[in-house]
Amino acid sequence: xxxxxxxxxxxxxxxxxxxxxxxxxxxxxxxxxxxSTAPAYSLAATLGFIVAFVGFQAPIIVILAFIPMLFxxxxxxxxxxxDPDCGTTFTWATRAFGPKTGWxxxxxxxxxxxxVMSSLAQVAGQYVFLLFNADGIGSDPTSxxxxxxxxxxxxxxxxxxxxGVELSARLQxxxxxxxxxxxxxxxxxxxxxxxxxxxxxQSIGISASWFNPFNVPxxxxxxxxxxxxxxxxxxxxxxxAVNEExxxxxxxxxxxxxxxxxxxxxxxxxxxxxxxxxxxxGDKGIGLxxxxxxxxxxxxxxxxxFGNSAFxxxxxxxxxxxxLTSAAACTQTTILPTARTSLSMATYKALPKAFAKVHxxxxxxxxxxxxxxxxxxxxxxxxxxxxxxxxxxxxxxxxLGMMIAFYYGLTGFACFWYYRKNLTSSPRNFIFQGVVPLLxxxxxxxxxxxxxxxxxxxxxxxxxxxTGWHLPFPPHWTIGGVFIIGIGTFLLGLVLMFVWRAIxxxxxxxxxxxxxxxxxxxxxxxxxxxxxx
Numbered sequence: 001x002x003x004x005x006x007x008x009x010x011x012x013x014x015x016x017x018x019x020x021x022x023x024x025x026x027x028x029x030x031x032x033x034x035x036s037t038a039p040a041y042s043l044a045a046t047l048g049f050i051v052a053f054v055g056f057q058a059p060i061i062v063i064l065a066f067i068p069m070l071f072x073x074x075x076x077x078x079x080x081x082x083d084p085d086c087g088t089t090f091t092w093a094t095r096a097f098g099p100k101t102g103w104x105x106x107x108x109x110x111x112x113x114x115x116v117m118s119s120l121a122q123v124a125g126q127y128v129f130l131l132f133n134a135d136g137i138g139s140d141p142t143s144x145x146x147x148x149x150x151x152x153x154x155x156x157x158x159x160x161x162x163x164g165v166e167l168s169a170r171l172q173x174x175x176x177x178x179x180x181x182x183x184x185x186x187x188x189x190x191x192x193x194x195x196x197x198x199x200x201x202q203s204i205g206i207s208a209s210w211f212n213p214f215n216v217p218x219x220x221x222x223x224x225x226x227x228x229x230x231x232x233x234x235x236x237x238x239x240x241a242v243n244e245e246x247x248x249x250x251x252x253x254x255x256x257x258x259x260x261x262x263x264x265x266x267x268x269x270x271x272x273x274x275x276x277x278x279x280x281x282g283d284k285g286i287g288l289x290x291x292x293x294x295x296x297x298x299x300x301x302x303x304x305x306f307g308n309s310a311f312x313x314x315x316x317x318x319x320x321x322x323x324l325t326s327a328a329a330c331t332q333t334t335i336l337p338t339a340r341t342s343l344s345m346a347t348y349k350a351l352p353k354a355f356a357k358v359h360x361x362x363x364x365x366x367x368x369x370x371x372x373x374x375x376x377x378x379x380x381x382x383x384x385x386x387x388x389x390x391x392x393x394x395x396x397x398x399x400l401g402m403m404i405a406f407y408y409g410l411t412g413f414a415c416f417w418y419y420r421k422n423l424t425s426s427p428r429n430f431i432f433q434g435v436v437p438l439l440x441x442x443x444x445x446x447x448x449x450x451x452x453x454x455x456x457x458x459x460x461x462x463x464x465x466x467t468g469w470h471l472p473f474p475p476h477w478t479i480g481g482v483f484i485i486g487i488g489t490f491l492l493g494l495v496l497m498f499v500w501r502a503i504x505x506x507x508x509x510x511x512x513x514x515x516x517x518x519x520x521x522x523x524x525x526x527x528x529x530x531x532x533x
Contacts, residue, residue, distance in 0.1 A: 018358035024246045028169040033239030033260030035172040038330030040322045042232040048294030054225040055281050058272050060211045065229030066265040071440025072408045073261045075415035076240050077254025078433050084249035087344025089411045096414040099508045106345050107493035108407030113338040117376035118383045119397045120331045121150030127324035142389045151377050157332040158373030164362045165245050175329040182322045190274040190305050202280040223450040227401040234404045236260040241337030339368035348512040391466035395481035402486035405448035412441025455483040
């Protein structure tokens with residue numbers, strides 16, 4: 001029986017930006033993808049808030065939030081096959097929808113990464129002191145000593161990223177091995193103690209009802225839990241942002257992104273189950289619904305799970321070290337994709353050309369890396385000295401969910417539109433280039449819209465805002481801090497886009513990036529220009 005050879009499709013030509021090609025393999029890419037999410041830090045800072053919204057349904061929220069992440073990761077994989085450009089969402093959305101949409105996609109990446117840096121630096125600063133039992137300093141997030149150490153962490157991680165992506169990958173591998181090892185010991189110890197009846201009266205056996213999403217109290221709580229999980233999953237796209245420095249750039253980064261999301265859902269599900277079954281959801285003691293523990297559930301649980309023995313003390317301190325290194329690693333892997341996004345934007349004249357400079361020896365985005373580190377330090381200092389600084393930084397982290405949902409969702413739509421003329425070529429392409437990324441984008445934009453609705457007014461039972469702005473005129477609403485930061489950040493991006501369009505219009509006229517097709521076409525068909533709208 002005769003067989004027909006598959007149609008070959010052309011990949012987009014990516015200009016040489018001067019980065020070190022072939023520096024990373026699949027394992028290093030997966031390590032960067034997983035480490036970028038900072039599993040220990042993310043769980044420590046977020047699990048308590050998720051339980052506050054959904055209670056024992058936290059495990060099913062972990063699993064359901066994985067679905068749009070996986071769908072989006074598949075969209076990243078498909079787009080990277082056609083166009084392995086380190087600009088990722090910026091580049092792909094520009095090719096699919098035009099320069100304005102693409103620029104805002106790039107801004108979404110930059111803004112999300114800048115917003116999270118203050119929280120990461122603050123956690124790293126606190127945990128240095130907690131690690132050495134200086135609890136008096138470590139328990140004060142706005143302490144000048146914590147600020148100083150946090151600035152030091154940003155500076156150190158910026159330097160490592162400046163020196164080279166290979167050093168960054170080796171350091172990430174070291175951090176991740178320690179992180180996974182300690183988390184495995186934590187999970188096993190918690191389950192053994194619960195099974196042996198030595199976990200305490202607050203412990204409870206795992207129930208099938210925990211996996212029933214209809215047991216969530218209300219739909220708003222369900223969506224709030226999902227958007228908090230977006231923050232926990234966020235970061236795996238760093239594996240794709242280093243695509244131009246990866247061996248086999250059209251395949252390896254996309255595979256690493258998908259593998260990273262699968263590893264993360266397994267890690268988060270096991271950790272959530274271990275925490276729930278050991279601590280329960282009570283609002284006293286080690287209960288996950290105790291608001292005193294929401295900012296850091298792992299250090300509290302670590303002492304309870306590991307006990308007061310010499311081994312327990314060692315493991316508890318390792319857990320503190322784990323959150324510290326996790327936050328520090330995430331600081332590093334936040335710098336990596338941001339510097340490469342701004343490098344790509346500058347290469348195509350969507351940002352000042354200085355951001356396109358690459359170090360001649362290290363082959364890293366030198367100006368972009370240093371600029372991002374400096375901006376992060378400046379913002380951290382400003383936020384640290386604002387009134388109610390702890391709450392402002394917490395609201396900035398919550399607003400991240402909006403930025404994440406925006407640029408991840410936009411990537412899903414870009415994949416569908418980019419390949420729209422290719423979807424009927426095979427069932428496989430219809431599903432993985434069309435249906436799956438489109439559904440991922442729709443899910444994420446729905447979550448974005450619903451979170452805007454919930455965070456519009458604060459304080460309220462459904463808002464995650466800790467701060468707000470009281471209107472001095474009728475109707476005297478109090479607008480939620482998360483809404484203000486999220487929408488304000490997006491509006492700032494719009495303003496900067498129009499300012500840059502007035503200063504340097506070639507990108508917005510389609511004279512730089514838009515020189516290729518916006519859809520994949522067979523080799524025997526001509527390339528069509530992209531609209532410059």
